[in-house]
Amino acid sequence: MNKSLVSFLVFVVGLAVFHNAIFPIFTPKEVGWVLNRYVYFLLFVAYVIITNLILRLKPPIAMNALFVWSLGFYFYKFVLYPPIPWTLFITYMVMWSIGTFLYVSQDPETFREFRKPIVKTIVGEYKFAQIIMLIAMPILVGFATYNSIYPSYQEPVELRTVHPAPPATTKVHGKTYPLESTNNPFRVDEQDNYKDSFPFLDADKTEYMKYVTEGGTIFFQNCHYCHGDQLNGLGMFSHVFNPTPANFIDPGTIAMLQEAFIFWRVAKGGPGLPNESTPWSSAMPPWEEHLKTDEIWKVILFEYWYTGWHPRTFGTEGSEG
Amino acid sequence: MLGKNKRSITAFSLGLILAMAMYLVPGMTSDAIAKEAFAEQVFAEEAFAKEVLAEEEAAEGEGESEVEWSQDVFYKDWEGNPLKGPVSGFPAPELDESDYNNYEFAPSRMLLWVANQQHLYFGSFVLAVPIFCMLIEFIGIRSKEEDPVMSAKYDRLAHDLMKVSLTAYSWTAILGGVLLFTFITLFPGFFKYMAGIFRPVMHVYALMFLAESGVLYVYYYGWDKMSSDPFLKWVHCSLSVLLNLIGTILMYLANSWATFMQAPGGIDSEGRFLGNIWHVIHSTLWNPVGVHRILGNIVFGGGIVGAYAAYHYLTAKTEEERAHYDWVCYVAMFIAIFGLIPLPFAGYWLMKEVYAFRQQMGITLMGGIMAWLFIIQAVMIGLLFFGANSYLHNGMARVKGSHRYMKYCKYMILLLICCFTMWMTPHTIVMTPAELKAMGGAQHPVVGHFGVMSAKNTAVNLMITTTILCFLLYQKANKKITVPWATVGNCWIAAIFVGAALNIIFLGVYGYFLPANQRVGLSVPQVTTTLTTLFAGTAINISMFKDSESYGDIQWGTQSKVGTYAIFLLAISFTWLMGLMGYIRSAVRLFWHVTEVVRDNSVDAYTLTIGEAGKMLTFNTLFVWVQFVVVFWVGSLTGKKAVAKAPEGVPVPAQQQ
Numbered sequence: 001m002n003k004s005l006v007s008f009l010v011f012v013v014g015l016a017v018f019h020n021a022i023f024p025i026f027t028p029k030e031v032g033w034v035l036n037r038y039v040y041f042l043l044f045v046a047y048v049i050i051t052n053l054i055l056r057l058k059p060p061i062a063m064n065a066l067f068v069w070s071l072g073f074y075f076y077k078f079v080l081y082p083p084i085p086w087t088l089f090i091t092y093m094v095m096w097s098i099g100t101f102l103y104v105s106q107d108p109e110t111f112r113e114f115r116k117p118i119v120k121t122i123v124g125e126y127k128f129a130q131i132i133m134l135i136a137m138p139i140l141v142g143f144a145t146y147n148s149i150y151p152s153y154q155e156p157v158e159l160r161t162v163h164p165a166p167p168a169t170t171k172v173h174g175k176t177y178p179l180e181s182t183n184n185p186f187r188v189d190e191q192d193n194y195k196d197s198f199p200f201l202d203a204d205k206t207e208y209m210k211y212v213t214e215g216g217t218i219f220f221q222n223c224h225y226c227h228g229d230q231l232n233g234l235g236m237f238s239h240v241f242n243p244t245p246a247n248f249i250d251p252g253t254i255a256m257l258q259e260a261f262i263f264w265r266v267a268k269g270g271p272g273l274p275n276e277s278t279p280w281s282s283a284m285p286p287w288e289e290h291l292k293t294d295e296i297w298k299v300i301l302f303e304y305w306y307t308g309w310h311p312r313t314f315g316t317e318g319s320e321g
Numbered sequence: 322m323l324g325k326n327k328r329s330i331t332a333f334s335l336g337l338i339l340a341m342a343m344y345l346v347p348g349m350t351s352d353a354i355a356k357e358a359f360a361e362q363v364f365a366e367e368a369f370a371k372e373v374l375a376e377e378e379a380a381e382g383e384g385e386s387e388v389e390w391s392q393d394v395f396y397k398d399w400e401g402n403p404l405k406g407p408v409s410g411f412p413a414p415e416l417d418e419s420d421y422n423n424y425e426f427a428p429s430r431m432l433l434w435v436a437n438q439q440h441l442y443f444g445s446f447v448l449a450v451p452i453f454c455m456l457i458e459f460i461g462i463r464s465k466e467e468d469p470v471m472s473a474k475y476d477r478l479a480h481d482l483m484k485v486s487l488t489a490y491s492w493t494a495i496l497g498g499v500l501l502f503t504f505i506t507l508f509p510g511f512f513k514y515m516a517g518i519f520r521p522v523m524h525v526y527a528l529m530f531l532a533e534s535g536v537l538y539v540y541y542y543g544w545d546k547m548s549s550d551p552f553l554k555w556v557h558c559s560l561s562v563l564l565n566l567i568g569t570i571l572m573y574l575a576n577s578w579a580t581f582m583q584a585p586g587g588i589d590s591e592g593r594f595l596g597n598i599w600h601v602i603h604s605t606l607w608n609p610v611g612v613h614r615i616l617g618n619i620v621f622g623g624g625i626v627g628a629y630a631a632y633h634y635l636t637a638k639t640e641e642e643r644a645h646y647d648w649v650c651y652v653a654m655f656i657a658i659f660g661l662i663p664l665p666f667a668g669y670w671l672m673k674e675v676y677a678f679r680q681q682m683g684i685t686l687m688g689g690i691m692a693w694l695f696i697i698q699a700v701m702i703g704l705l706f707f708g709a710n711s712y713l714h715n716g717m718a719r720v721k722g723s724h725r726y727m728k729y730c731k732y733m734i735l736l737l738i739c740c741f742t743m744w745m746t747p748h749t750i751v752m753t754p755a756e757l758k759a760m761g762g763a764q765h766p767v768v769g770h771f772g773v774m775s776a777k778n779t780a781v782n783l784m785i786t787t788t789i790l791c792f793l794l795y796q797k798a799n800k801k802i803t804v805p806w807a808t809v810g811n812c813w814i815a816a817i818f819v820g821a822a823l824n825i826i827f828l829g830v831y832g833y834f835l836p837a838n839q840r841v842g843l844s845v846p847q848v849t850t851t852l853t854t855l856f857a858g859t860a861i862n863i864s865m866f867k868d869s870e871s872y873g874d875i876q877w878g879t880q881s882k883v884g885t886y887a888i889f890l891l892a893i894s895f896t897w898l899m900g901l902m903g904y905i906r907s908a909v910r911l912f913w914h915v916t917e918v919v920r921d922n923s924v925d926a927y928t929l930t931i932g933e934a935g936k937m938l939t940f941n942t943l944f945v946w947v948q949f950v951v952v953f954w955v956g957s958l959t960g961k962k963a964v965a966k967a968p969e970g971v972p973v974p975a976q977q978q
Binding site: 080081082083084085086087088091092095096098099102103105106107108109111154155156157158159160161162163164165166167168179180232233234238239242243244246247250251252255256258276309310311312313 | 679680681682684685688689690692693703707710711714715717718727730731734735737738741742745746747748749750751752753754755756757758759760761762763764765766767768769770772773774775833836837838881883931
């Protein structure tokens with residue numbers, strides 16, 4: 001039997017068996033340390049490589065390219081979990097396709113070999129392949145056209161700026177705060193130094209913990225319905241909002257922002273966002289209407305304490321102590 | 322590697338490193354030097370201020386003082402208080418409708434954008450080419466005794482490039498004139514203010530332009546005459562150094578206008594000049610922008626020369642021509658990639674200074690309204706690395722003996738793709754509500770980790786390290802190493818690269834466990850690690866070539882078409898990317914002509930949508946390439962001039978015999 005055909009069958013049949021029989025074993029609801037879906041994928045890749053080596057199949061470069069591309073597609077479409085949004089999927093597949101192209105075109109020899117079956121199909125040397133192509137192409141184009149014009153009722157995607165540039169100052173309860181130089185008053189020591197040294201959580205400091213506890217109380221009275229009792233943005237109401245409430249556990253939210261930025265966001269809420277951040281789509285209330293200034297600062301103190309993140313600073317004081 | 326002689330490789334690599342050092346060291350060390358100089362200056366100024374104040378006090382009884390003192394918007398003294406200076410200019414104007422003119426057919430801002438961008442493109446090219454010529458001519462002189470044929474080839478290449486540059490130089494001057502008139506006619510109010518502040522700088526700039534022109538003409542037209550004598554040839558080469566120095570000063574002077582607009586210094590909050598022109602020039606972004614632009618110019622110039630050579634390579638009729646242009650492509654790419662490797666680091670430095678100047682401005686760029694443009698930038702940078710690596714892989718194939726290393730190419734591609742995937746995963750993903758629900762939150766639990774700087778820094782450093790490794794393999798592709806310490810040397814190179822990769826990954830992961838302000842600091846050891854692979858790897862690699870045997874010459878003229886098209890991809894990507902980053906840097910001022918001092922009250926003071934900005938960038942790219950084609954065509958006209966032969970029977974003048 002033609003070795004290329006065997007190699008192709010090894011891939012296709014192997015994929016069918018792996019996906020239907022072995023994949024369910026590796027995908028319990030809770031991802032385990034060893035038996036997880038990513039280990040499964042590595043096993044499948046190892047199976048493809050080892051089988052081809054043992055049987056000395058040496059598939060042509062075009063088929064290798066097909067395998068490489070398909071593995072990428074399979075990973076992004078079925079293995080990676082939770083499923084990634086369509087825009088990201090397309091981006092990743094473009095990357096992977098470029099990579100596949102670089103692989104086949106890494107030297108003139110491999111590229112010539114890669115082009116050979118394509119050219120032969122086009123000029124008619126591979127008659128059967130040409131017929132299949134001529135039938136498949138219009139069907140694919142038709143299918144794509146059908147998909148693109150089929151009415152969709154989803155709300156359109158929106159480019160939204162999540163962390164907009166803050167204003168220079170913000171006015172809360174009649175007082176103007178310059179955001180670049182404002183610090184959390186409950187994190188400033190007797191000498192007026194900003195305490196953000198690492199580790200900055202001194203549990204023995206009863207006064208500090210008192211403020212944290214007060215902040216926690218305020219958080220659970222007002223914020224956890226949306227931001228979640230684990231501060232992960234998955235509160236009981238979170239699923240009905242778009243955009244979803246901020247996930248404070250994520251390294252890309254409060255971990256990279258100054259406390260003054262959070263203060264401005266909490267105080268002004270959704271309506272206080274600039275236009276590029278679509279204030280009309282945020283459900284966050286302006287908390288200055290419900291909380292006192294000190295209460296806002298205490299909530300912020302609690303959020304950092306709970307998540308273990310450190311507020312962003314721009315000075316050198318962070319390296320002290 | 323650049324030819325038949327291995328010494329030329331060493332000389333070329335060393336030449337490039339020295340040239341880089343010459344330009345970069347002053348920039349990199351300028352902070353320390355500037356601080357010291359600044360301390361002295363502040364001390365002197367304070368002493369002067371005290372003296373003046375004492376005089377004022379003494380003169381109080383005699384009438385009111387005429388000198389008014391005001392606080393600088395940027396500079397501070399040692400106690401952190403704003404520096405004071407004597408008010409020496411008029412306050413910034415409150416611009417209104419009468420300060421702006423416009424045409425019916427296009428908004429003034431777009432016209433200015435086009436004029437500015439075209440001038441910058443050409444300016445960048447004409448500043449880059451003398452750097453190439455300086456290096457190439459130097460290599461030519463150094464290799465003259467050992468390989469006169471190669472030496473002559475280098476000399477011819479430098480001369481040809483200069484010929485094109487000469488036409489482009491005039492073009493740049495014309496575009497500069499267009500830009501100046503566009504400013505004066507469409508933004509007269511703003512230009513009046515800038516001219517008031519920068520009056521002496523503008524005059525020095527014009528004089529420097531004269532000097533640049535003079536040296537350029539002597540350098541180009543004296544080429545043949547000064548080639549005959551070895552001493553004169555060295556003098557000629559020295560002229561190129563002078564040419565580059567003047568060019569760099571010119572660029573830095575012009576940069577000061579842009580950096581002042583973005584991050585002003587030397588004026589008070591009303592925009593009044595405080596008497597120290599150096600403060601106005603040397604504002605906080607001046608140094609990083611300067612270094613970034615020098616590197617950018619080298620990459621851009623390399624891309625254009627590469628594309629020019631690639632076109633001639635694809636259309637060459639003879640083997641000799643193909644071989645020549647293949648070699649020119651290689652020299653251009655070598656220079657471009659050498660500039661490309663440190664470019665992201667200069668970019669980081671610039672961004673760090675932007676953040677330090679105004680956090681707000683930094684957030685607008687990286688997380689705010691400009692963030693999506695940065696995603697596009699990430700894609701373009703990835704394309705550059707793909708193009709560069711594709712060229713190197715394909716180029717390696719024409720080197721005898723390269724089969725030993727070609728098998729590693731696919732793994733390098735895999736690493737590049739994985740890093741690039743990480744590099745361009747956005748923190749905020751565009752998605753529909755249904756997708757958001759399916760994902761369970763705004764951040765993906767796996768790829769969401771790639772959205773922060775720790776991952777990005779790791780990815781880009783690994784991409785650069787991979788490119789460096791690819792380049793080292795290219796260098797040694799046709800060499801049979803004979804030095805007794807070959808195994809030790811190879812082990813060292815392997816250890817450096819494996820160690821570097823592990824260190825970069827470790828630092829990247831460690832960054833997730835540190836506070837943000839300390840995490841930012843990790844980029845320094847990551848960059849140092851990458852640069853170590855570049856310098857230590859290249860040094861060990863070149864040392865191993867001593868007395869090496871060759872598997873055969875590089876088969877110039879056999880470069881694959883894919884590799885050649887990669888050069889076009891690089892050139893176009895450079896052009897587009899340069900426009901994009903220029904737009905971002907400029908647009909971040911939002912509704913200010915001069916940040917927080919002169920407000921842009923024109924009807925054009927809005928931020929473009931991404932689509933509109935993209936159209937403008939594409940237009941500028943296409944427009945400049947059309948001009949480059951014309952300039953190269955004009956430059957080639959002199960080359961095509963046939964030697965006039967006197968008809969038979971006509972007496973030939975004595976000087977032609």
